[in-house]
Amino acid sequence: MGKKGRKQVSTDGTSNNSGGALSERQNERFELEARFQRLEESHIHRQSSSDVYKFVFFFIMGVALTILLYPKVSSTFDSVGIKSPDQQSEIYDKYTVEQDTENANDIIDELKNKDQVDAKVKTNHTHRSVDLPRQSNKITKDVNTHIDSKPVDDVEAEDDFISNSEYKHQEPAVDNKRTKIVEDLMIGEEIDDGNSFIENDENEVDIETLGDEDDIINVSEEPQRVELFSMNSEDIVNTESEKPQSVKFFSMNSEDNANDPNKRNVDKTDTVPSRKDTAKSKNDKTKKAKSKGKSKDKLSKTKDNDKINDPNIPKEIRDFKPTYQKTLTPKKVFIDGRRIPPMELLPQKPNNSSVKIWLFEEFLSDNECDNLMRVHKLHVEQQSKDPPILCFDSIATLRKHLENVGKKKVKVTPLDFTEGTTCVNSSFSSKLKMWLKGNWSYSTAFYPGESNFASVFEQRVKQAMGLLPENGGKFQITSYPSGIGYKSHTDCTEDSDKRDRVATVLVYLDTVDEGGETDFPELGIWARPRKGRALLWNNMDPDGNCEPMSIHKANKVVNGHKYILQRWYYYKSFYSLGKRPPEPPLPKRKPGQPRVSCDEYEHGSCRWYDEWNFEHVIEYERQKYTLV
Ligand SMILES: O=C(O)CCC(=O)C(=O)O
Numbered sequence: 001m002g003k004k005g006r007k008q009v010s011t012d013g014t015s016n017n018s019g020g021a022l023s024e025r026q027n028e029r030f031e032l033e034a035r036f037q038r039l040e041e042s043h044i045h046r047q048s049s050s051d052v053y054k055f056v057f058f059f060i061m062g063v064a065l066t067i068l069l070y071p072k073v074s075s076t077f078d079s080v081g082i083k084s085p086d087q088q089s090e091i092y093d094k095y096t097v098e099q100d101t102e103n104a105n106d107i108i109d110e111l112k113n114k115d116q117v118d119a120k121v122k123t124n125h126t127h128r129s130v131d132l133p134r135q136s137n138k139i140t141k142d143v144n145t146h147i148d149s150k151p152v153d154d155v156e157a158e159d160d161f162i163s164n165s166e167y168k169h170q171e172p173a174v175d176n177k178r179t180k181i182v183e184d185l186m187i188g189e190e191i192d193d194g195n196s197f198i199e200n201d202e203n204e205v206d207i208e209t210l211g212d213e214d215d216i217i218n219v220s221e222e223p224q225r226v227e228l229f230s231m232n233s234e235d236i237v238n239t240e241s242e243k244p245q246s247v248k249f250f251s252m253n254s255e256d257n258a259n260d261p262n263k264r265n266v267d268k269t270d271t272v273p274s275r276k277d278t279a280k281s282k283n284d285k286t287k288k289a290k291s292k293g294k295s296k297d298k299l300s301k302t303k304d305n306d307k308i309n310d311p312n313i314p315k316e317i318r319d320f321k322p323t324y325q326k327t328l329t330p331k332k333v334f335i336d337g338r339r340i341p342p343m344e345l346l347p348q349k350p351n352n353s354s355v356k357i358w359l360f361e362e363f364l365s366d367n368e369c370d371n372l373m374r375v376h377k378l379h380v381e382q383q384s385k386d387p388p389i390l391c392f393d394s395i396a397t398l399r400k401h402l403e404n405v406g407k408k409k410v411k412v413t414p415l416d417f418t419e420g421t422t423c424v425n426s427s428f429s430s431k432l433k434m435w436l437k438g439n440w441s442y443s444t445a446f447y448p449g450e451s452n453f454a455s456v457f458e459q460r461v462k463q464a465m466g467l468l469p470e471n472g473g474k475f476q477i478t479s480y481p482s483g484i485g486y487k488s489h490t491d492c493t494e495d496s497d498k499r500d501r502v503a504t505v506l507v508y509l510d511t512v513d514e515g516g517e518t519d520f521p522e523l524g525i526w527a528r529p530r531k532g533r534a535l536l537w538n539n540m541d542p543d544g545n546c547e548p549m550s551i552h553k554a555n556k557v558v559n560g561h562k563y564i565l566q567r568w569y570y571y572k573s574f575y576s577l578g579k580r581p582p583e584p585p586l587p588k589r590k591p592g593q594p595r596v597s598c599d600e601y602e603h604g605s606c607r608w609y610d611e612w613n614f615e616h617v618i619e620y621e622r623q624k625y626t627l628v
C-alpha cells in the first residue's frame with residue numbers, strides 16, 4: 001500500500017513536465033526512490049521470515065500443547081457428551097441449538113488452574129464450605145445474591161461432595177438378564193476421592209447383573225411390564241431412540257397423564273399448606289402411599305401378567321423393561337471449558353423431607369439459551385395464528401376466573417363445553433380469551449430425537465446430575481410475561497404409581513429483572529432466574545413416594561420476561577415416555593390450534609400449550625357427571 005502510494009506521488013509533478021529528459025534532481029529522486037523501495041522490500045522480507053519463525057514456533061508449541069492436553073480437553077467434551085466443534089454435525093432443525101465453539105484459552109486456563117483448585121478442594125474436606133475453590137467462590141457470591149435464603153457459609157461446592165461408588169443404578173436390561181440395583185442415597189456422603197479433574201462415569205455408575213432384588217425393584221417380579229397397548233401394531237411409529245418418537249395410541253399411562261399440570265398434586269383447599277399441616281399430611285400420605293403402593297403393585301402385576309399374554313399388544317411394548325431412577329448424583333462437569341460445580345441449596349426451614357435442591361451456574365451457554373428462546377418465540381408466534389381453545393379442570397375454576405375478570409354474572413353451563421372435553425366451545429373460548437387478556441404462561445415442547453440439542457442436553461444432565469436419558473420425558477420451554485406466575489404444585493402426584501416424576505431439571509434461559517423466582521415455601525428456598533442457571537431437585541423419595549415438601553411455585557414476574565427449559569425425569573420409565581403423544585380427536589379444532597389450560601384457580605394457573613393431550617378428555621369423562 002505504501003509502495004504504491006509513493007510511486008503515485010513520485011510520478012506526479014515530475015515525469016509530466018520533464019519533456020523526456022531526466023534532470024539530475026529527478027535521477028536523484030528516482031535513485032532515492034529505488035533505494036527506499038529496496039530497503040522496504042528487504043524489510044518486508046525480513047518481516048515475512050520472522051513471521052515464518054513465529055508461525056513455526058507457535059505451531060510447534062501448539063502441537064506440544066495439543067499432545068499434552070488433548071486427552072483432558074477431549075475428555076472435557078466427552079464428559080458432557082458434546083462433540084468438539086470440528087466433530088459437530090450441524091443439523092439444524094427448529095429446536096437445534098448451536099453449541100458454543102470451544103474457547104481454547106479458557107480451557108487451557110482451566111487446566112492450568114487445576115492443581116491449585118484441586119489442592120484447595122482437598123483442604124476443604126476438613127473445612128467444608130469455608131474456603132471454596134476459585135470458581136466456587138465466585139458462584140457462592142452469586143448464589144448468595146440470587147438465592148436469598150442462602151448464607152454463604154451454608155452453600156457447599158459439590159467438589160467435596162462426590163458420591164461414593166456404592167451408588168449404582170439400573171440400565172435397561174440386556175439380553176433378558178435381570179438387573180439388580182443397589183444404591184445408596186449419596187446425599188450427605190462426603191468422600192475424599194481425590195476429586196478427579198475429569199469425571200469418570202464409571203466411578204459413579206455400576207451395573208450388576210444379578211438375581212432377585214428387593215420388593216420394589218425386583219425386575220423378576222415385575223417382568224415386562226406393559227405400559228401401553230394399542231389396537232394394532234401399526235400404531236407403533238418408532239422405537240428407535242435416535243429418531244423422533246411418537247405414539248399413536250391412547251394411553252392411560254402416557255407421560256402426558258403424569259406430565260400435565262392439571263394432573264399435578266395440589267391441595268385443593270389450601271394450595272400452600274402450612275408447614276405443620278403439610279408435615280402431618282406428609283406422614284399420613286406417605287404411610288398411605290406406601291401401603292397403597294404395595295397393594296397396587298400386586299394388582300398391577302396380575303394385570304401385567306395378563307397383558308404379557310395379550311396378542312394384541314405389540315411385542316416391543318410387551319418386551320419393554322422399565323429403568324429406575326431413584327436418586328440423583330450431582331457432580332462437577334466441564335462444559336465448553338466452563339467449570340460447573342453443583343451447589344446444594346440448604347433449606348432455611350426445618351423439615352423432615354428427602355428433598356434436595358441443587359444449582360448449577362452456566363449450565364447452558366448464552367448461545368444455547370438464546371437459541372432456545374428464539375425457537376420458543378417462533379413456535380408460539382406460528383401457533384398463535386388461531387386463537388387458543390380454553391380448557392378448565394372444572395366449572396368452578398372457570399367461574400372463579402370469570403369472577404376475577406369482573407364477569408361474575410356470566411352464566412356457565414355444561415353446554416358451553418365441547419362435548420366429551422373439559423374445553424369450552426370455540427365461541428365461548430374467543431369471548432373468554434378477550435376477558436382473560438392472555439394472562440397466561442406459554443409452553444412449547446419437543447421430544448428426544450426431534451432436536452440435536454435434546455441429545456446434547458440429556459448427556460449433559462446425565463453427567464452432571466446422574467439422571468438417565470431413558471427416564472426423561474419431553475423438553476418443555478415455558479415463558480412468563482410480566483405479571484404472570486404459576487400456582488403452587490408438586491411435580492408428582494401422591495396417588496400415582498412409580499411412573500411419576502422423580503426429579504425436575506429447570507434451566508433459566510434469561511435473567512429476570514424482578515420476580516419470577518422458583519419458590520419452595522416449605523423449605524424456605526427460592527432461586528432467581530438467571531441466564532444459564534439450572535436447578536435440579538427431587539420430587540420423590542428413594543422409595544418412589546411423592547414428597548409433599550417439594551411443593552413449589554413460580555412467583556409472578558414483576559419486571560421482565562421469564563423463560564425456562566424443563567425436563568422431568570421419571571422414577572420408573574414406561575414405553576411411551578419421551579415419545580410425542582398423539583393428539584386427541586376432541587375438541588374439534590384447526591390443525592395446530594393451541595389450547596390454554598386453567599386449573600385450580602390461583603393467579604397464574606393458566607398455561608398455553610402448543611400440543612394437546614388426553615388429559616382433558618379423561619378429566620372431562622371423570623367430571624362431566626358432576627358439572628352443574
Ligand atoms: O417457572 C418456574 O419457576 C417453575 C415452573 C414449574 O414448576 C413447572 O412448570 O412445573
Ligand SMILES: [Fe+2]
Pocket residue numbers: 489490491552
Ligand atoms: Fe413444577
